[in-house]
Amino acid sequence: MIKHIRNKIVAVVAAGIMIASLSACGSKNTSTLSDGVTEVSVMDRDTDGVVEEYKKTVENSEYIMHALGGMDGKSYINSIDCLRKTYEAGYRLFEADVSYTSDDVLVLAHSGQDNIWSEADWNDRIGIAYPFRDMNGNELTEESKDYFTSNGYDFDNHTCNYDSFMTFRIQGEYTATSFSDIVQFMKEHDDMYLMVDAGNRSYESTQKLYKMILDTCKNDYSVLDRIIAGGQTTDMMQAVKDTYDFPLLNMYYAGDDVREESIYSPEQFINYCNENGIISFSTAKETYNDYNGAALKEAGLISYVFTVNDSDEAALMKSYGADVIGTDFLW
Numbered sequence: 630m631i632k633h634i635r636n637k638i639v640a641v642v643a644a645g646i647m648i649a650s651l652s653a654c655g656s657k658n659t660s661t662l663s664d665g666v667t668e669v670s671v672m673d674r675d676t677d678g679v680v681e682e683y684k685k686t687v688e689n690s691e692y693i694m695h696a697l698g699g700m701d702g703k704s705y706i707n708s709i710d711c712l713r714k715t716y717e718a719g720y721r722l723f724e725a726d727v728s729y730t731s732d733d734v735l736v737l738a739h740s741g742q743d744n745i746w747s748e749a750d751w752n753d754r755i756g757i758a759y760p761f762r763d764m765n766g767n768e769l770t771e772e773s774k775d776y777f778t779s780n781g782y783d784f785d786n787h788t789c790n791y792d793s794f795m796t797f798r799i800q801g802e803y804t805a806t807s808f809s810d811i812v813q814f815m816k817e818h819d820d821m822y823l824m825v826d827a828g829n830r831s832y833e834s835t836q837k838l839y840k841m842i843l844d845t846c847k848n849d850y851s852v853l854d855r856i857i858a859g860g861q862t863t864d865m866m867q868a869v870k871d872t873y874d875f876p877l878l879n880m881y882y883a884g885d886d887v888r889e890e891s892i893y894s895p896e897q898f899i900n901y902c903n904e905n906g907i908i909s910f911s912t913a914k915e916t917y918n919d920y921n922g923a924a925l926k927e928a929g930l931i932s933y934v935f936t937v938n939d940s941d942e943a944a945l946m947k948s949y950g951a952d953v954i955g956t957d958f959l960w
Contacts, residue, residue: 638641642777654840658776668852670949676854676874677876679757679854679876680908683701683855683876683877684931686722686820686847687722687931687952690720690721690953691954692953692954692955692957692960693723693824693953693954693955694712694715694721694722694724694932694960695718695724695747695935695936695957696711696712696724696725696739696929696957697709697711697712697713697715697724697725697737698714698720698957699938699956699957700803701802702958703800703802704936705726705739705753705754706799706803707725707726707737707738707754708737708799708803708804708806709804709811709814710803710804710805711803712806712811712814713752715960718960720820720960721820721821722822722824722953723821723822723823723824723881724810724823724824724911724933724935724955726738726739726740726826727826727838727842728744728788729744729788729837729838729841730781730789730790730791730793730794731783731786731790732781732790733787734790734807735790735808735809735841735842735845736806736808737806737807737811737905738754738794738907739826740828741803741828741829742828742829743786743829743830743834743856744786744838745786745787745788746787746829746866747787748761748845748860751787755797755799755800756797756798756799756800756801760777760782760789761777761782761784766942778882778955781793791875794925795807806951808841808842809845812845812846812849812852814851815855816849817856819851819855822855822856822857822935824857824879824911825842825857825859827839828861828866829861829862829865830868831864832864832865832867832868833868835864835865835868835869836868836869836871836872839858839868839869839872839873840872843855843872843873853873854875854876854877854911855877856877857877857909858875858879859878859879859880859881859907859911860880860881861880861881862881862889863892863901865891866878866880866905870906877908877909878905878906878907878909879908879909879910879911879933880898880901880902880907880909880910880911881912882898882916882917882925883916884913884915884916885916894923895920895921895924895925898925899925899928902928902930907930908930909930909931909932909933910925910931910932910933911934911955912933912934913934914942914946916939917934917949917951918946918949921947922950922951923950926950931952932950932951932952932953933951933952933954933955934946934951934954934955935955935957936955937955937959938956938958938959940959943956
């Protein structure tokens with residue numbers, strides 16, 4: 630009897646320790662949304678060590694692999710085939726396009742506004758003929774629409790379902806990749822970091838995607854702490870922050886013609902980043918120059934400049950202050 634009581638006490642204490650540990654990892658309460666996505670509330674925790682390890686990786690990295698890296702002269706592949714090759718070559722920073730299928734499963738696929746897969750996304754990036762028009766570019770017949778709809782194709786967002794996507798050979802050659810494939814790779818390789826490119830989204834669409842990321846990661850902070858999370862607008866950044874306390878926050882520094890008025894100048898952008906715990910920014914090479922590069926560098930923000938495939942141009946971006954160059958082929 631005494632042994633039985635002692636074992637019960639040990640079990641209760643162990644359970645208490647486990648609960649405390651989970652809380653310290655960032656997860657406090659969970660609930661299931663109507664679409665099956667797990668909503669997670671988070672608690673503050675000490676992430677200084679996480680950020681320091683990340684900064685060490687940045688300091689030792691010249692490049693981040695755009696869309697997991699190009700191969701055979703092709704870009705925007707977003708395939709685990711590329712990830713394996715570039716990781717084996719010694720790279721540890723990766724960027725990938727993340728969106729969701731018509732049945733709400735995260736995959737690596739480029740998207741436009743609010744998760745719409747454009748004609749270019751289909752034809753050029755996925756490498757599958759755009760299925761929402763016929764070969765002559767005309768609207769599909771009702772019979773054809775019914776066929777595609779019954780097979781999981783969404784005519785509003787121009788997406789397909791997960792099962793269809795995973796049968797594709799990306800650009801005719803490469804393995805179609807789910808976000809869960811990347812999570813598994815990250816669990817097996819605990820020194821890689823993934824920057825999520827979610828495209829341009831509303832607050833609601835951004836939060837949906839990041840809640841799906843949490844669900845796919847099963848709230849595993851050892852993976853979540855190596856996801857460089859963020860967005861292109863202040864609404865997107867707020868959605869990310871409202872979803873989970875990602876320690877590695879990144880914001881896109883948009884071009885002059887589309888950057889929000891509240892963060893238009895480098896000084897305004899820097900203030901916003903400082904106030905919101907954002908430690909890095911990404912930007913296009915066409916936007917980055919010696920003026921904004923110097924100001925953003927002085928502020929201590931980590932800089933990622935995309936997409937550069939010429940070594941001389943990479944050197945020029947570095948001279949402006951870029952920390953890491955986003956590339957397809959300079960590896």
